[in-house]
Amino acid sequence: MTRLVLGPFNRVEGDLDVRLEVRDGQVAEAWVNSPLYRGFEQILHGKAPTDALVIAPRICGICSVSQSVAAARALADAAGAGMPRNGELATNLILACENLADHITHFYLFFMPDFAREVYAAEPWYGEVEPRFRATTGSAARAAIAARAQLLHLMGTLAGKWPHTLSLHPAGSTKPVQVQERLRLLAILGAFRRFLEQHTFGDRLEAVAGLDSADVLADWAGARRGSGFHLPLFLGVADVLGLERLGRATDRFMSYGALASGGEPLFARGCWHRGPLPLDLSAVAEDPSHSWMQGSRALHPSGGTTVPDADKPGAYSWCKAPRLAGEPVEVGALARQLMDGHPLVRDLVERGGGNVRSRVVARLLESARLVIAMEDWVRAMRPGEPFCGRLRLPSDGVGVGLVEAARGSLGHWVEIRHGRILNYQIIAPTTWNFSPRDANGTPGPLEQALVGAPVRPGEHTPVAAQHIVRSFDPCMVCTVH
Amino acid sequence: MNLLWLQSGGCGGCTMSLLCAESPDLPATLEGVGIRLLWHPSLSEETGAEALSLLEQAAAGAAGLDLFCVEGAMLRGPNGSGRFHLMAGTDTPMTHWVQRLAARARYTVAVGTCAAFGGITAGGPNPTDACGLQFDGSHAGGLLGVDYRSAEGLPVINVAGCPTHPNWVTETLMSLALGELGQADLDELNRPRMFADHLVHHGCPRNEFYEFKASAEHASELGCMMEHLGCLGTQAHADCNTRLWNGDGSCTRGGYACINCTAPEFEEPGHVFQQTPKIAGIPIGLPTDMPRAWFVALASLSKAATPERLRRNAAADHIQVPPTVHKPKPR
Numbered sequence: 037m038t039r040l041v042l043g044p045f046n047r048v049e050g051d052l053d054v055r056l057e058v059r060d061g062q063v064a065e066a067w068v069n070s071p072l073y074r075g076f077e078q079i080l081h082g083k084a085p086t087d088a089l090v091i092a093p094r095i096c097g098i099c100s101v102s103q104s105v106a107a108a109r110a111l112a113d114a115a116g117a118g119m120p121r122n123g124e125l126a127t128n129l130i131l132a133c134e135n136l137a138d139h140i141t142h143f144y145l146f147f148m149p150d151f152a153r154e155v156y157a158a159e160p161w162y163g164e165v166e167p168r169f170r171a172t173t174g175s176a177a178r179a180a181i182a183a184r185a186q187l188l189h190l191m192g193t194l195a196g197k198w199p200h201t202l203s204l205h206p207a208g209s210t211k212p213v214q215v216q217e218r219l220r221l222l223a224i225l226g227a228f229r230r231f232l233e234q235h236t237f238g239d240r241l242e243a244v245a246g247l248d249s250a251d252v253l254a255d256w257a258g259a260r261r262g263s264g265f266h267l268p269l270f271l272g273v274a275d276v277l278g279l280e281r282l283g284r285a286t287d288r289f290m291s292y293g294a295l296a297s298g299g300e301p302l303f304a305r306g307c308w309h310r311g312p313l314p315l316d317l318s319a320v321a322e323d324p325s326h327s328w329m330q331g332s333r334a335l336h337p338s339g340g341t342t343v344p345d346a347d348k349p350g351a352y353s354w355c356k357a358p359r360l361a362g363e364p365v366e367v368g369a370l371a372r373q374l375m376d377g378h379p380l381v382r383d384l385v386e387r388g389g390g391n392v393r394s395r396v397v398a399r400l401l402e403s404a405r406l407v408i409a410m411e412d413w414v415r416a417m418r419p420g421e422p423f424c425g426r427l428r429l430p431s432d433g434v435g436v437g438l439v440e441a442a443r444g445s446l447g448h449w450v451e452i453r454h455g456r457i458l459n460y461q462i463i464a465p466t467t468w469n470f471s472p473r474d475a476n477g478t479p480g481p482l483e484q485a486l487v488g489a490p491v492r493p494g495e496h497t498p499v500a501a502q503h504i505v506r507s508f509d510p511c512m513v514c515t516v517h
Numbered sequence: 518m519n520l521l522w523l524q525s526g527g528c529g530g531c532t533m534s535l536l537c538a539e540s541p542d543l544p545a546t547l548e549g550v551g552i553r554l555l556w557h558p559s560l561s562e563e564t565g566a567e568a569l570s571l572l573e574q575a576a577a578g579a580a581g582l583d584l585f586c587v588e589g590a591m592l593r594g595p596n597g598s599g600r601f602h603l604m605a606g607t608d609t610p611m612t613h614w615v616q617r618l619a620a621r622a623r624y625t626v627a628v629g630t631c632a633a634f635g636g637i638t639a640g641g642p643n644p645t646d647a648c649g650l651q652f653d654g655s656h657a658g659g660l661l662g663v664d665y666r667s668a669e670g671l672p673v674i675n676v677a678g679c680p681t682h683p684n685w686v687t688e689t690l691m692s693l694a695l696g697e698l699g700q701a702d703l704d705e706l707n708r709p710r711m712f713a714d715h716l717v718h719h720g721c722p723r724n725e726f727y728e729f730k731a732s733a734e735h736a737s738e739l740g741c742m743m744e745h746l747g748c749l750g751t752q753a754h755a756d757c758n759t760r761l762w763n764g765d766g767s768c769t770r771g772g773y774a775c776i777n778c779t780a781p782e783f784e785e786p787g788h789v790f791q792q793t794p795k796i797a798g799i800p801i802g803l804p805t806d807m808p809r810a811w812f813v814a815l816a817s818l819s820k821a822a823t824p825e826r827l828r829r830n831a832a833a834d835h836i837q838v839p840p841t842v843h844k845p846k847p848r
Contacts, residue, residue, distance in 0.1 A: 042565045043606020046558045049529050053605035072602045074526055074592070075644030083641065084789040090776060091784075094637040097530020097680060141536070149562055171562035172554055178544055185537045192763030196771020198537070199530040200680055200778075202791070203771045210736040210772030212834035344644070346595050420835050424737035497565030513528050 037064070042497050043071075045505065047146040047171070049098045050512025052470075054482075054505065056498070058491045063501065066479070066486035068470045073328070073354040076517040077342040080460040085111055085429055085452050088460065092448065093200050095462070095517040098141070100199030101134040102441030103514070106448040106462075111427070112206035114435030114452055120422040121298070123208025125413045126194055128295045128302075129221070130204065131439070132413075133190045136228075136406045137198075138442035139369065139399045140187075142509040143236075143266070144169070144180035147396065150502050151273055155492070161273050164264065176235065176266055183231040190224045193217050208424030213417055221414045229407050236400065238265030244404040248379040250387055253397070267400050271393075279393040280384075283504035285485040286364050287389040289371035290315065290468070292447070294440035295409065297416075302409050303440065306375040307360060308385075317436075319361040320447070322463060326472040327356045334359065334475065337449040337461040338434065354516040357471040357480060358463050366390050366481045367444025367468045368508065370398035390485075392507040399509070431455040441465050443511050464514035482508060518583035518694050520547070521575055521618065522557040522628075525602050525611045526638040526647050527589025530680040531629040532559050537763060538683035546687045550694040555580060569606060576617040584690060585622035585667075587615055587650055590631040590638040591660040594646035601645040612660055615650070619661055623668045624693050625650065626676060628686055633675035633708075634781035635659075641785075649675070651707070655781040671700060675707045679778035682760060685712050706781065708754065716805060717750035717768070717775045720758035727751075729823040730816050731831035737772055740831025744800060747791040748774035751804035755779045 043053035051072045057065040076095050080088055092107035093100040105127060112119070119127070149171035156162050168176035191198035194211055203210045213221070229241060237244050238260050244267075247253050253271070260268035274280065292315070293305025307315045323334035328351045330343040344354070357364070365371075370390055373381040380401060384394040430452065437448040444465030451459040471480030482505065491498040524532070538546055547554070554561060556571050563571060574580040591612050592601040599610025607614075619625045627650045630636035635654055638647040651659045651673040659673075666672060674693075676685050689709050692698040704713045718724070726732070726741040733740035742748035750758070750768075753775050757767045768775050774791050777783045788794040794801045803812050826838040 041606050043604070044558065044565070044568050045605055046556075046561060046564045046568060049559070051524070051558075051602070051605045053603075069605075071605050072526065072592075073645065074601070074638050074647075075641075078644040079637075079641035081641065087790050090790045091637060091640065094528055094530070094679065097528040097533045100528070100530060100533075141533075145536075145560060153562065172544065172557075172560050178542070181536055181544065182539075182542050185539050185542060188537055189764030192761070192766030194771075196766045196768045196773065197762035199528075199533055201771060202768065202773035202776075205736050208737065211770075212737050212739075212772065214835060344595065344601075346598070346600050422737070423834060424735070426735060497567070502564060 040496060040498070042501065047149065047506060048510045048512060049096070050515070052505070052510060052512050054486070054501065056486065056501065061491055063486050063489040063491060066483045067352055068472065068480060068482050069353040070355040070470065070512050070516045072512065073344060073516050075344070077460055077462065080457050083457050084455070085114070085450065085457055088450065088457065089202060089204070096511060096514045097199045098138055099134070099441045099443065099446070099511055099514050101130050101201065101204065102439050102446050104201065104204040105131050106437040106439045106446050108204050108206040109437030109439065110435040110448040110450040111429060112435070113437060114433040114450060115206060115427055115429045117207045117425060117427050119208040119425055122213070122417055122421055122423040123425070124297050125417050126209035126211065126213065126423060127204060128297060129410055129413050130191065130195050130201070132295060132406045132410050133187065134198070135442040136403055137184050137187055138509070139403045140180055140184050143396065143400065144177045146509065147506045148270065149174065149177070150499060150506065153499060155499050159276065161276060164269060165273060168266070179235060183228060187224065187228045190221060193220055205424055205427070207427045208422070210424060212423040213419055215419045218414060218417050218419055222411065225407060225411050225414065232403065232407065236266045237404065238263055238268065241404040241408055244401065245408060247401070249383045250380070253380060270396060274393040279503065280388045280391050282489065282500060283392040283485040283507055284389045285366050285481040288363055288365045289374050289390070290360055290365040290367050290445055291372045291375040292438040292440055292445045294372060297413070303372045303376040307365065308371070308374055312375065316361070320463070321359055323357040323359055323474040325350070325357070325475040327351055327353050329356055332475070337447065337463055338436070338451070340449070340461040342461065353472040355467055355471055357474040358468050359474055364471060364478060364480050365468060367465050368395065369402045369442070370395045371444060372440055373398045373402055392503050395507040443509050444468060462517055464511065464517065466508070466510045466512060466515040469508045470510055470515055518552050519555040519581050520552050520584040520586065520690070521555045521582055522586040522588065523611070523615065523618070524558050525587065525589035525615070526592040526645060527629060527631040527636070529559070529588070531588045531686070534680040535683045535686050538687050543683070543687070547690070550691050552584065552690060552694055555582070565606060572614065576614070576621060578621050582618065582621045583623045584626065584693060585618050585624065586626045586628050587632045588628045590635050590647035591615060591650060592645040592647050593660070594644070615660065619650070619665065619667070624671060624674065625667045626674045626689060627651070628676050629681050630677045630679045630778055630783065633677040636679060637784045639784060652781060672707050674698070674703065674709065677706070677708050677779040678755065679783070682757070682762060684760065685709070704754070708779065712756050713754040713779070715754065715756035715759065717753040717755050717757045718804070719756065721750055721769045723769055726827055726831050728819060729827050730820040731823050731827040733831060737834045738832055739834065742769065742774045743793065745793055746774050747776070747793050749777040749802065750775035752802060753777040753779060
């Protein structure tokens with residue numbers, strides 16, 4: 037038996053430390069630690085409620101907009117505020133743009149470079165992968181950096197800047213889009229569509245979104261073998277390495293539902309255990325038993341606490357353990373597409389559950405679907421009509437803001453008393469995915485996913501474990517905040 | 518030149534922003550002046566043991582450490598232990614790593630307001646005892662102390678901003694790589710003067726509204742945001758409205774107030790963000806270098822002279838009254 041300490045674990049957002057117990061060339065047990073605590077819940081306590089719009093996005097530089105939207109929704113919920121149609125469209129576009137940019141950043145800069153490592157130099161596919169995806173120098177990674185920067189011009193026009201915009205208002209968007217700006221948004225999306233079609237997929241986005249089973253996907257990738265398009269290239273590698281058998285976690289999934297317009301979400305809400313189930317938000321609780329936080333009882337976030345205790349016995353992470361009806365759940369693009377009933381993702385999950393391959397496929401599939409929806413939202417925008425309503429916050433009240441960030445379900449729970457924030461609790465997507473053990477000793481989703489991962493002789497930082505960790509696209513700064 | 522980048526008590530947003538560099542993009546910009554990434558937490562291949570060995574070599578002085586960039590605040594708590602951030606895989610506080618590496622660096626750069634001054638991480642009760650590399654809020658000192666100088670004799674260079682504009686970072690790194698940045702090129706907060714000698718007000722498209730004190734009262738209105746909506750653009754040291762963000766953006770162009778994020782202690786303005794504190798109806802914070810009596814006199818005069826076009830457009834979310842088209846006089 038050997039113990040391995042994996043850290044600093046890079047090409048994830050923020051700081052991550054993973055400890056593995058290895059037996060017979062396999063991971064037998066895993067402990068996931070988020071080693072950075074900043075204390076946003078404490079910082080927000082006592083502030084004016086609208087100050088959350090400044091402070092909350094700064095939890096995270098890669099999910100900044102998701103944090104903004106969650107904060108704005110929590111305040112809107114407390115105020116009972118709605119927003120005009122244009123405001124809803126602008127909010128959706130800004131949020132979808134961040135999720136899209138994050139998916140691309142993940143695939144090209146965080147995830148794929150591991151296949152360009154020397155450890156794979158003898159593989160038949162290495163010659164195709166290495167020049168494209170070598171960290172910092174790969175040609176595909178560089179093309180993606182340029183395409184991403186251009187895509188984020190959408191943020192310049194709609195939100196002033198990214199990250200850390202203040203344009204996301206509880207009653208709409210502070211930026212009224214003018215006639216000429218709406219046209220530019222269409223042009224920006226058109227350019228990004230071309231990047232995805234001509235580099236990532238080698239097919240029309242509509243055709244990618246229409247792939248409806250694992251077999252159809254396999255045929256589609258087979259027809260593009262040797263083409264150099266990036267998703268088919270990844271699928272080829274995934275077949276050789278058996279990535280569909282790597283990194284299976286709880287196979288329980290959750291999505292808050294995403295990007296609603298006119299009351300209808302683009303991606304439906306729900307949870308999953310051997311099939312779709314309704315989502316009961318009152319069953320959410322955060323368990324602090326193995327985290328450096330005061331308390332031992334699992335609490336619903338509306339009455340939750342976040343008070344550090346660095347000397348707590350038995351604790352090994354700053355992250356609390358969120359549970360849904362007492363169970364760990366996996367969140368992210370895979371969960372979102374599964375809950376939305378996308379036939380390809382349903383088929384992938386029914387065959388192999390959540391795994392390295394299905395998580396990556398779901399993210400890229402979602403990217404195609406997002407661009408199509410974003411083009412529709414821009415066309416639906418009506419310059420000259422209102423983008424923002426008025427916000428009248430009560431001096432006492434409670435609110436909940438739920439969002440699907442790129443990495444999954446994000447929730448803000450706020451309680452306002454005498455015009456100030458009395459309590460603010462945040463559960464971020466990677467808090468769910470990378471949670472430590474709970475009071476029953478049940479490990480979190482990543483801790484489960486790592487068990488069984490192969491460890492090659494002499495490996496200090498097993499490459500299979502790296503694929504598994506990065507397949508979740510963790511955001512560690514959000515996790516603990 | 519070798520560049521090593523570490524992250525601590527921040528959000529990673531300055532790196533995410535840096536990846537938005539354009540014309541040329543980030544890799545091309547760095548290569549153009551011969552900067553090579555020794556290690557970056559979001560971009561490099563090396564992870565775990567490989568990364569640690571790189572960091573150890575740099576801290577021991579074995580690998581040339583030319584440019585040392587730190588993103589995020591330094592977390593000294595709890596009780597001075599630094600345990601709110603132990604570097605992953607090491608059980609050693611990140612503050613210790615930063616001290617060791619800064620002692621070897623030819624140049625040390627604080628990227629973002631957290632690393633420069635503490636920033637948002639030091640907000641509220643400052644639960645983690647966060648500070649900047651060489652400032653604790655507006656007080657000189659911070660983690661490395663007032664007397665710290667890098668091997669080239671410079672203090673920590675504070676590229677402040679929340680987040681930083683990508684080109685504030687790339688241009689600072691370029692000028693260091695070219696040997697062109699000296700103490701005289703830094704302001705009193707050690708921010709590069711090439712960005713810090715400007716005000717966000719410069720180039721703000723709402724300037725005509727400002728001139729006539731035609732003010733926005735609610736979010737999404739087109740008027741000047743200084744009088745009611747807490748805009749600090751006339752006081753904030755940055756070139757956001759002449760340089761622009763993500764194509765053609767800036768905070769004021771996005772319809773919201775400048776919150777002076779390049780300044781120490783911006784996170785605790787002493788009033789509600791996005792609301793202008795006033796005494797007797799007059800904003801407390803005056804435009805930089807503007808004498809109070811003159812400001813009051815000019816403001817009341819310009820308010821009385823506000824053209825109808827600006828008065829109406831200021832309170833609308835799209836142009837209600839276009840500028841008059843002047844026809845040439847008939848000859």
